[in-house]
Amino acid sequence: MYVAVKGGERAIDNAHAWLAEARRGDVSVPELSVPQIREQMTLAVNRVMAEGSLHDPDLAALAIKQARGDLIEAIFLIRAYRTTLPRFGASEPLDTGAMAVSRRVSATFKDAPGGQVLGPTFDYTHRLIDFSLAAEAQANPQAETAEAPPPPRTPHIAEFLDAEGLLQPEREDAGAGAPPDLTRQPLAFPATRALRLQALARADEGFTLSLAYSTQRGYGRNHPFVGELRVGVVAVEAEIPELGFAVEIGDIELTECETVNQFAGSKTEPPQFTRGYGLTLGHCERKAISMALVDRAMRWQELGEDFAGAPAQDEEFVLSHCDNIQATGFLEHIKLPHYVDFQAELELIRTLRREAAAGPDPVKEAAE
Amino acid sequence: MTPQDTEYNFAYLDEQTKRMIRRALLKAVAIPGYQVPFASREMPMPYGWGTGGVQVTAATLTPEDTLKVIDQGADDTTNAVSIRKFFQKVAGISVTEKTAEATVIQTRHRIPERDLEAGQILVYQVPIPEPLRFLEPRETETRKMHALAEYGLMHVKLYEDIARHGHIATAYAYPVLVEGRFVMDPSPIPKFDNPKLSNSPALQLFGAGREQRIHAIPPFTRVVSLDFEDHPFERGGADADCAICAASGVYLDEVIVDDAGGRMFVCSDTDHCRERLEAGHRGPMGAPAEGEAA
Numbered sequence: 106m107y108v109a110v111k112g113g114e115r116a117i118d119n120a121h122a123w124l125a126e127a128r129r130g131d132v133s134v135p136e137l138s139v140p141q142i143r144e145q146m147t148l149a150v151n152r153v154m155a156e157g158s159l160h161d162p163d164l165a166a167l168a169i170k171q172a173r174g175d176l177i178e179a180i181f182l183i184r185a186y187r188t189t190l191p192r193f194g195a196s197e198p199l200d201t202g203a204m205a206v207s208r209r210v211s212a213t214f215k216d217a218p219g220g221q222v223l224g225p226t227f228d229y230t231h232r233l234i235d236f237s238l239a240a241e242a243q244a245n246p247q248a249e250t251a252e253a254p255p256p257p258r259t260p261h262i263a264e265f266l267d268a269e270g271l272l273q274p275e276r277e278d279a280g281a282g283a284p285p286d287l288t289r290q291p292l293a294f295p296a297t298r299a300l301r302l303q304a305l306a307r308a309d310e311g312f313t314l315s316l317a318y319s320t321q322r323g324y325g326r327n328h329p330f331v332g333e334l335r336v337g338v339v340a341v342e343a344e345i346p347e348l349g350f351a352v353e354i355g356d357i358e359l360t361e362c363e364t365v366n367q368f369a370g371s372k373t374e375p376p377q378f379t380r381g382y383g384l385t386l387g388h389c390e391r392k393a394i395s396m397a398l399v400d401r402a403m404r405w406q407e408l409g410e411d412f413a414g415a416p417a418q419d420e421e422f423v424l425s426h427c428d429n430i431q432a433t434g435f436l437e438h439i440k441l442p443h444y445v446d447f448q449a450e451l452e453l454i455r456t457l458r459r460e461a462a463a464g465p466d467p468v469k470e471a472a473e
Numbered sequence: 474m475t476p477q478d479t480e481y482n483f484a485y486l487d488e489q490t491k492r493m494i495r496r497a498l499l500k501a502v503a504i505p506g507y508q509v510p511f512a513s514r515e516m517p518m519p520y521g522w523g524t525g526g527v528q529v530t531a532a533t534l535t536p537e538d539t540l541k542v543i544d545q546g547a548d549d550t551t552n553a554v555s556i557r558k559f560f561q562k563v564a565g566i567s568v569t570e571k572t573a574e575a576t577v578i579q580t581r582h583r584i585p586e587r588d589l590e591a592g593q594i595l596v597y598q599v600p601i602p603e604p605l606r607f608l609e610p611r612e613t614e615t616r617k618m619h620a621l622a623e624y625g626l627m628h629v630k631l632y633e634d635i636a637r638h639g640h641i642a643t644a645y646a647y648p649v650l651v652e653g654r655f656v657m658d659p660s661p662i663p664k665f666d667n668p669k670l671s672n673s674p675a676l677q678l679f680g681a682g683r684e685q686r687i688h689a690i691p692p693f694t695r696v697v698s699l700d701f702e703d704h705p706f707e708r709g710g711a712d713a714d715c716a717i718c719a720a721s722g723v724y725l726d727e728v729i730v731d732d733a734g735g736r737m738f739v740c741s742d743t744d745h746c747r748e749r750l751e752a753g754h755r756g757p758m759g760a761p762a763e764g765e766a767a
Contacts, residue, residue, distance in 0.1 A: 113554040181519070188515040189487070291510035291685040294613050297540050421611055431683045434520030435600070441522065445545045445741055447584045448727055449644035449663035452709055457638050 121159045128173050142166035151358075151387025152176055156429065158307045159184030160201055160357045160386050177309075181430050188288065195284060197342040197351050201361050201384075202258050206337035208388075211262045214331045219259035224336060262333040263363050263380060272365065273379045273408075284448070294421050301403055301420060305396045306385055309429035314391060316417040316427075317398035325402045325415030327366035329381060336388050360385045362393040366401050371409035379408060399423060484531040485563040490514055494532035494687070499765040506651025507619070508602050514681065523545035523556055524682030525580060526598035530560065530579045533594055533678065539567045541575035546583035546724065546741035561562070572744050583647070584666040586723050586745040589675035591692065597660040599681035602656035602688060604648040606750040624656050627699065635704050644709065650697045656697075657688060663729060664698065665724050671696035718749035719756035724738045 130137065143150055143166035157180045165183060172178035202272070208224025211217055223229075237243070259271060266272035273308040285300045287307075305313060320327055338358050342351040362383040370376035381401030383393035402417040404410075416422050482488065497511035518523040540560055544553035548570040556579060557568050565765065569575050572585040581598040583694070589595060594674040605615045608626045626672060627648060634642040641647075647664035651657045659670055660679060670677065670690060690696060700706040711725040716737040723745060725738040740746035748760060 106645070111550045111621070114558075118552055181515075184515040185517040191487075220575045271553055288515075289512050291512050293510065330677075377478045404477055421613060425612070430515065434522060434524075436521070437519060438521030438600070442545050442550055442583075443661075444726055445663055446645040446661050446725070448711070448741075449665065449709065451642040451727065452711060453640070453642060457640065460639055 119445065128171070137170060139163060139166045141172060142399075148395060149174075149176060149179075151385075151389050152276070152310060152392070153179045153183055154387045155186060155385040155389045155392060156180045156307050156309065158386075159187045160181050177411050177429050178435050181433075184430055194291075194343060197344065198355070198456075199339050199341065199359070200263060201339055201359065204335060204337040204339045204361070205255055206259050206335050208336040209259060209333065211331070211333045212336075213332050214262060214265075217260075217265065219256060224383070246306055259335070261363065263365070266365065266378060270377075271287060272380065273368070273374070275380075287370060292424060294424075296420055296424060298400070298404070298407075301424065302384070302396075302400060304424045305383070305399060308396070308427035310389070310392045310395070311430065312427050312429065312432075313395040313399055316402075316423065317395035320398050320402045320415065320417045325405070325413050325418040327379075327381070327398070327401050329364040329398050329401065330366070332363045332365035332380070334360070334390060334394065336364045336390070358387050360387065360389050360393040362390070362396070362397045362400060364397040368408065373409035379404070380428060481563045483536065483564055484560065484566075485517075485526065486514065486531045490528075493534040498532065498689065499680070501687045502676070502691050504655075505690055505694050506649075506655030506657040506688060508681075508688045510595060510685055511687050513682045513685040518559070519553070520683035521600060522552060523579070523598040524577050524598050525680030525684075525687070526682075527556060527559070527680075528579070528682060529596045529678050529680035529687065530577060531564075533577055533596065534560070534564055534566060536564070536566060538571050538576045538694065539574055540564075541569050541572060541578045542579065542580075543583060543742075544581040545726075546585075549743065549745040555586075556699055559675065568657075570744050572742075582661050583661075583724070583741060584662055584696070585667045585740040586720075586740070587672055587748075588669075591674040593675040595673075595675050595677045597662075597677065597679045599660045599679045599684075599686070599688075600656070601646075602658055602660075602679065602681040602684055602686040604646075616618070622654065627656060631699060631701070640707070641700070647706075648699050648753075650699060651669050651690060652694050652696075656699070657690075659696075661725060663709070664706075665708050667696075667698045667706070702737045707719065711738050715740045715746060715749075716754060716756045716758040718746045718754045718759055720745065720749055720754070748764045 143162050146169065149169055150162050150165045153168055153176055154160055154162065157165065165179065168179035168182040171182060174409050183214070204278065206222055209219060209222045210297070211221065225273060263272055267274065285297065285303065288305050319325070336357045336358070340353045341355050341357055344351045361370060364381040366379045366381060368374070368377055368379045379401065381397035383396030383400065385393050385396070399417050402415065403423060404421050405412055405418050412418055491734060499507045499508045501507065501567055513525065513528060516527055517528065518528050530540070532736060540557065542548065542553045542557040545551040550663055561568055572578065572587045575593065577594045577596060578585065579596040579598065583755050584595065591656060603612070603615050605618055605627060608630055609615050609618065618626070631641050634640065643664065645663045646658055646661040647667055649659055649667060649670060659667060672695065679688045681687070684728065696727050699707040711727065713725060714721045715725060717725065720740055724741045726741045728737050728739055729735070732739055
């Protein structure tokens with residue numbers, strides 16, 4: 106017997122109640138606190154802040170808790186919240202040279218002013234499961250601290266190449282004028298480099314990583330070296346109109362990556378090194394490096410390179426598909442009922458099959 | 474005015490955002506069928522789940538409005554319930570399932586069977602607003618094609634369908650020409666609904682959130698489904714009557730009733746079906762209607 110399609114409202118309420126129960130899991134296990142997530146799932150919190158485009162570790166940690174650890178869902182929560190916040194203004198450009206670095210490595214120079222600082226990295230760990238971590242209430246791990254205070258400025262590696270004229274200077278017009286705001290203006294093509302970088306900064310880490318990887322494997326190859334990767338805390342300054350000068354409003358952690366890319370020259374440019382740039386909120390190395398490679402790949406036009414047809418070179422392809430909130434929403438919407446459309450297709454397919462079985466008349470008719 | 478949740482501005486969006494959307498809506502109404510870019514916001518529901526429609530509805534609603542939300546023609550489908558509850562919560566407006574009583578109707582994939590009236594607004598949720606998208610994936614190209622009214626590619630596609638299948642093989646989101654100028658995607662409504670787009674006394678607004686586009690069909694606008702003289706547009710639709718209310722000439726959903734190939738057809742528009750039941754119409758499966766007030 107036909108069951109009417111009623112009861113959606115109750116079904117939704119029940120589903121939400123079940124979700125809350127599933128989120129809590131086994132109640133004999135203590136509940137996670139937001140500070141625990143913020144302090145011990147830091148890299149997840151950082152990714153949520155970076156792709157959510159909002160620097161708020163507590164809120165990001167709460168979003169992760171609410172999302173049951175689904176980071177894209179957590180990013181979505183942050184984005185939906187962010188969009189309701191008022192815009193007071195834009196900060197002064199951040200001075201990453203004055204970053205208090207916790208990590209700073211260069212793959213192009215063995216040593217440079219400021220030195221190599223490994224910082225808290227997985228890089229040289231052996232990826233063996235550490236079963237000792239399964240035991241709780243261990244002694245608090247403590248690393249040694251350097252005696253000398255960190256230098257007030259850590260110069261960018263690129264500056265050394267710049268001074269010798271080997272590195273293509275960043276164009277003035279690239280950053281001129283008020284920065285565009287992707288969240289307040291519809292995306293239009295061609296996009297400026299500032300807009301592309303803005304989109305990449307909030308782009309899905311996995312998508313950006315795979316695109317960057319594709320350039321390394323030959324789809325728009327651009328020979329990157331990590332000129333410098335730095336992670337650390339930077340002061341944010343904003344000009345207060347009433348005061349007429351900029352004041353510091355807080356500190357944020359950033360990851361910055363500048364790649365130095367081989368470039369044999371083109372019709373318009375002499376041989377020189379070129380750069381790709383990546384910057385993210387929080388400690389997100391993989392994302393920052395990937396971003397720099399993709400940024401460089403999309404600069405083919407400006408540098409007079411050939412368009413090799415590679416996905417990473419194609420700004421319309423990259424920018425239209427890099428946002429995981431857009432992507433996941435559209436992908437998952439196919440779970441919604443489509444029976445009206447499906448019914449229309451069903452009728453069409455039945456008609457076509459009936460006519461195909463009856464004979465080839467319509468084909469002849471159209472082809473004459 | 475009914476009480477509303479004070480944490481949010483009326484209808485969720487801030488007034489500046491609503492103003493931006495209203496400007497896009499005015500432009501869309503002024504250029505029927507043209508896709509107006511707008512700075513779509515991240516909404517508290519996923520892209521692809523009606524964020525464009527929700528933003529258009531939010532920018533359109535006044536506290537006096539009565540809202541109806543349908544998905545697949547039905548008021549009680551889960552996403553329609555979710556969107557209706559959202560506006561009850563953030564706008565405190567009254568809601569209805571009756572097409573006749575609604576001033577604003579947000580819809581996904583259907584146009585109500587009942588003729589709309591002057592003063593009513595029909596808001597469509599749109600996944601891909603660009604009718605040329607699957608012929609040319611680049612926005613930079615399709616915008617040029619619209620600017621030049623260069624629609625040859627679309628006609629070739631329709632011709633090739635006929636050459637290959639004997640029919641235009643598009644069953645929903647069937648392209649239309651609006652007021653003789655812009656080719657428009659009417660959103661994935663079944664082509665059965667296409668004739669209702671034309672010359673409607675109601676205002677029809679289309680919102681695509683993820684794609685950041687709004688388009689519109691003002692009241693009494695000529696909307697023609699693309700076809701050829703020797704292969705005129707066919708409306709389609711199931712060759713059956715509603716099993717519950719015996720309606721004919723309406724769009725029907727096919728429902729599988731057992732595992733032996735048994736099936737029945739029922740109205741896709743649940744409000745229309747209810748109205749007919751209340752008027753005493755009965756199909757073979759129609760139960761008496763008492764206590765069944767929607």
